[in-house]
Amino acid sequence: MATADLLLYTAKICPYAHRAELALAESNQDFERYEIDLQKKPEWYESKVNKASKVPVLVVRNGKQGSDAYLPESLVVAEYIAEAFASQKGGEALLPEDPLDKARIRYVIERFSQLFGPAFGAAFRERDAAAVPKTVEALKQFQELLPAEGPYFLGKRYSLAEVAISPFVGRLLLYASSGLLPASDVDVAKVVSEDPSLKRLSEWWSAVIARPSWAKTFDEATLLKQAKGRVAQMEEAAASKK
């Protein structure tokens, strides 16, 4: 497919939606962006766009037989973008051809979710201070999957692994350095950037955020504004339960 008419339902706060935006940026695809306010979703969103009522959803307009295709689920969307627009307009092919490399990438993404997801969810959404150091422990374990020769999971080649994982690491570091995680003795941002035990992860991280796709998609000001609103709401809910 040479070009496509694409619409993305997305939200800056959402790391899953960020995966889709990164994949589009890396593939140099233009698209129309529709920001969904997750605190006040439009009433038509669930019935017209996604029965699961989540972002992201990529709409591929005028696809087969002239109809629009609605693709939910961030990894489905990111893989579609990777395959449909591989290395077009000078963009990076996000999925390797080799089946073994492809399988490795998928495993790394799955393992990251297993290790990092519960700790991050407990720290940010459940406001559990004890989970903050667990996010660092998760990153340490996860770091072991990075090859010695980097900077990326596939060595010199940026791939779907970075697309899928970096949105979560970015949010952890931003929230930690902006006081949006529960108070903890562990300074997450400092540990990740300075602690020798996370040297390899830090090298990976520096390479990811140096890419134009990161600057293009990581809107820190909007993200912080949305995240602050979300934290206020979660803390209010937690206080009313006490």
Ligand SMILES: N[C@@H](CCC(=O)N[C@@H](CS)C(=O)NCC(=O)O)C(=O)O
């Ligand atoms: N498994 C989904 C998860 C997407 C997801 O959880 N999105 C959240 C925002 S980060 C959402 O839209 N939640 C609905 C809501 O907040 O009402 C994916 O990978 O796309």
